[in-house]
Amino acid sequence: MACAGTLVAGTAGAANAAPGPHAAPSPAGLERHSVTLLTGDVVQVERQPGGKQAATVQPGPGREKIRFHQQEVDGHLSVFPEDVTPRLAAKQVDRTLFDVTELIAEGYADEQSATLPLILGYRKGADLRQTSVAADLGVTLSSVNGRSARASKANAAAFWTSSANSAIERISLDRKVRASLDRSVPQIGAPEAWAAGFDGTGTTVAVLDTGYDPAHPDLAGRVTGAVNFTTSPDTTDHFGHGTHVASTIAGSGAASGGRLKGAAPGAKLLVGKVLDDDGSGYESWVLAGMEWAAHSGAKAVNMSLGGGPTDGTDPLSLGLDALSEQTGTLFVVAAGNDGDQGAYTIGSPGTADAALTVGAVGRDEKLASFSSRGPRLGDNAVKPDITAPGVGIVAARAAGTAMGDVVDDHYTAASGTSMATPHVAGSGGVVVVVDDHYTAASGTSMATPHVAGAAAILAQQHPDWTGRQLKDALASTSLTASGLSVFEQGGGRVDVARAVKQKVFATGTLDLGALENGTAPVSKEVTYTNTGTTPVSLKLALDAKSLAGVPAGDGIRLGKSTVDVPAGGRVTVTITGDPAKLAAGTYSGRLTATADGVVVHTSLGADKTAPRHKVTLSALDLHGKPAVAPWLLMYGEDYRFDLNTWLGGGSMTVELGAGVYYLTAEVDGGGDGLTVFQVVLPELRITGDTAIVLDARKAVKVEIQTPKPAEQAGIWSYYTYRELGPRRIANYAMQFDYTRELRVTPTPKVTTGAFEFGSRWSRIAPPLTVNVLGGRDPLTNRYLPGSPKLDGRRLLLGPVSKSSPAS
Numbered sequence: 001m002a003c004a005g006t007l008v009a010g011t012a013g014a015a016n017a018a019p020g021p022h023a024a025p026s027p028a029g030l031e032r033h034s035v036t037l038l039t040g041d042v043v044q045v046e047r048q049p050g051g052k053q054a055a056t057v058q059p060g061p062g063r064e065k066i067r068f069h070q071q072e073v074d075g076h077l078s079v080f081p082e083d084v085t086p087r088l089a090a091k092q093v094d095r096t097l098f099d100v101t102e103l104i105a106e107g108y109a110d111e112q113s114a115t116l117p118l119i120l121g122y123r124k125g126a127d128l129r130q131t132s133v134a135a136d137l138g139v140t141l142s143s144v145n146g147r148s149a150r151a152s153k154a155n156a157a158a159f160w161t162s163s164a165n166s167a168i169e170r171i172s173l174d175r176k177v178r179a180s181l182d183r184s185v186p187q188i189g190a191p192e193a194w195a196a197g198f199d200g201t202g203t204t205v206a207v208l209d210t211g212y213d214p215a216h217p218d219l220a221g222r223v224t225g226a227v228n229f230t231t232s233p234d235t236t237d238h239f240g241h242g243t244h245v246a247s248t249i250a251g252s253g254a255a256s257g258g259r260l261k262g263a264a265p266g267a268k269l270l271v272g273k274v275l276d277d278d279g280s281g282y283e284s285w286v287l288a289g290m291e292w293a294a295h296s297g298a299k300a301v302n303m304s305l306g307g308g309p310t311d312g313t314d315p316l317s318l319g320l321d322a323l324s325e326q327t328g329t330l331f332v333v334a335a336g337n338d339g340d341q342g343a344y345t346i347g348s349p350g351t352a353d354a355a356l357t358v359g360a361v362g363r364d365e366k367l368a369s370f371s372s373r374g375p376r377l378g379d380n381a382v383k384p385d386i387t388a389p390g391v392g393i394v395a396a397r398a399a400g401t402a403m404g405d406v407v408d409d410h411y412t413a414a415s416g417t418s419m420a421t422p423h424v425a426g427s428g429g430v431v432v433v434v435d436d437h438y439t440a441a442s443g444t445s446m447a448t449p450h451v452a453g454a455a456a457i458l459a460q461q462h463p464d465w466t467g468r469q470l471k472d473a474l475a476s477t478s479l480t481a482s483g484l485s486v487f488e489q490g491g492g493r494v495d496v497a498r499a500v501k502q503k504v505f506a507t508g509t510l511d512l513g514a515l516e517n518g519t520a521p522v523s524k525e526v527t528y529t530n531t532g533t534t535p536v537s538l539k540l541a542l543d544a545k546s547l548a549g550v551p552a553g554d555g556i557r558l559g560k561s562t563v564d565v566p567a568g569g570r571v572t573v574t575i576t577g578d579p580a581k582l583a584a585g586t587y588s589g590r591l592t593a594t595a596d597g598v599v600v601h602t603s604l605g606a607d608k609t610a611p612r613h614k615v616t617l618s619a620l621d622l623h624g625k626p627a628v629a630p631w632l633l634m635y636g637e638d639y640r641f642d643l644n645t646w647l648g649g650g651s652m653t654v655e656l657g658a659g660v661y662y663l664t665a666e667v668d669g670g671g672d673g674l675t676v677f678q679v680v681l682p683e684l685r686i687t688g689d690t691a692i693v694l695d696a697r698k699a700v701k702v703e704i705q706t707p708k709p710a711e712q713a714g715i716w717s718y719y720t721y722r723e724l725g726p727r728r729i730a731n732y733a734m735q736f737d738y739t740r741e742l743r744v745t746p747t748p749k750v751t752t753g754a755f756e757f758g759s760r761w762s763r764i765a766p767p768l769t770v771n772v773l774g775g776r777d778p779l780t781n782r783y784l785p786g787s788p789k790l791d792g793r794r795l796l797l798g799p800v801s802k803s804s805p806a807s
Helices: 082-089 100-105 153-164 190-195 241-250 283-294 315-327 448-461 467-476 496-501
Strands: 005-009 031-036 042-047 053-058 068-073 076-081 115-122 136-141 146-152 168-173 176-178 204-209 223-228 268-273 280-282 300-303 330-334 356-361 386-389 393-396 411-414 431-433 439-441 504-506 509-515 522-530 536-546 556-558 562-565 570-577 585-595 598-608 612-620 628-636 643-648 652-657 659-667 675-686 690-695 716-724 727-735 741-744 755-760
Touching (some): 031 100, 042 100, 053 068, 115 136, 115 153, 115 283, 190 448, 204 283, 204 448, 241 268, 268 283, 280 283, 283 315, 300 448, 330 448, 330 467, 356 467, 386 448, 448 467, 504 585, 504 598, 509 522, 509 570, 536 556, 628 727, 643 652, 659 716, 659 727, 675 727, 675 755, 716 741
Parallel strands (some): 204 268, 204 300, 223 268, 300 330
Antiparallel strands (some): 005 053, 115 168, 176 280, 393 411, 536 562, 612 652, 628 643
């Protein structure tokens, strides 16, 4: 029989099993998708109106006895075969590869793609040319010591097996990235820089985007090299985004009589086509383009593209940081278009530490509603770093394209943070008709190129500066808007006129990081640099508060209130974060230094976490001996302490923040394997160092009562559901009928949030009953796989021993 089970992402009930991989057309309002996991198992997903989801699992060949666990956390549905747990816990595999919500959204459902695009990270010293995995290998990505690859879904199980004992250190999804000037160029002060003799001449900016239109008058003579990293046939821009971005950086304005110049019209351009003719691409394409650009002489690289929010440890962000360190190149990256969703929406690779991450403002200097906000996911670090005009931007149109709104034969209008960084991010904005020849659109794609152009101007003035110095100078001299935090605007709107004229700049962004009770104060330095010929005395003022508005007071303090910066020199000032003097919370603020005609500032961030405690986890079987817990999940209100792991028979000690947690774990109780033991602790309070023992002996049998004798047949499942603060967490497990019994630890009623446990069974009349003559108890019996089925009554005689009294 086909082994399949139904798991429902809700708090009660289960839907009927979905059809096989090639599902019938869905009824109105119902979505059905088939997703093959990296292990070769197939998940059928059914989305019902109102958001409820159901997942049906078809195990891959030879995997019929694998147990499957399902989680729905904060709206994302994931399905995990139990045997992937060790590799997930060791961070050898990207969890996104089992996030079916994300895989469907990225276009990797089976009806959309027959392969899974991957980035394979190898151990240090491994020969990237010699690999034995069952996948089609692509480009080498030196910045992350890896290669791109395509794993055929039809051969996914072979890939999973071959990758287990290889030189591969990590498997990541090769995520998709997307392409996210009349008044805007004067708004950032570019004409004043031009008047001072700085228009980017002698510098090169690389544009990683959808290509460019080589016939556009504004780009004539501007592009010195172009390389195609996509599967599109050439470097020509058939989408329109790359041309728009390139002209915002260095366009001559020839088609407008010189009126619509880019921010740095004297700069030269390198064009790397990393997004295809539909405006999307893969991280591996982008990484290859980044490596080419950084090693081809570009002083700055414009990346008006991006993926979803990350903690800065994704391949794109890690590659950006590595290339910045190796080459001194500045990567200018769009923040993203998800500001309407609130905080924690900065997209990769704008999450990289070294990136100059750009948000968007309008002509009124107000933050655009679509501009993505910080802090960074995971560690609450400060992002973005700066903003630039990204609303109603008019720029060049590639021939034959219709991105944005056509102004005339040569220009279109578009908006977005990408146009502050040229990246391709979606439009997501408002279109306004100006006249028959000009229109303006708003989105997040238009802010980034202004900053890339400003970087080219500053690099012309200071050709020996590194990308880090360019980033600090632009961020610390930007125009700060009142009423906005550093998590919304970074330093503020780029002001290239001030950056060129002012001789003093400072560290642009400084994160004190995590501050924990019981640890020593954390001190870091802000550097002030004076490029002028006379010393400057600066007065320092620090303002920092938590997101809740609580002033940091002496919890974040300066080492001194004034500082003298010598001509042609630099000095440092210490900032200290003292956990003993701060309430728990995420803090942000700004250190401002002033003198006659001088204003520089540093964006600050710090995270005072809840007190951390050591929690030791262990498991016991029915005999009180150490046991394996093949699946252990623990969640609290702060997602940074989420635990998805396993116990291999010993104990594990982790550090968790104080608070209320929900734990659910499967424990191997021993015995014949016919029983599942589930330990559930829905309201676990961590207030100090503690030991948690997952004891299978405390679990009690779940009794299923039927009017007549019945036994389990086919798939059965159970689930737990928990609400903790704003979080909604559902966990499911699917069992096949060789497992006959479920035992669960009793739970007290929770005092916070909601909790629910349930199970779903398929009971039938016993197909086989065996009675033993002589009044003995009935035998427990079952058909072996492949056994012929008996019909009617049979008398079976077995050998007996005449010497046995019982015989």
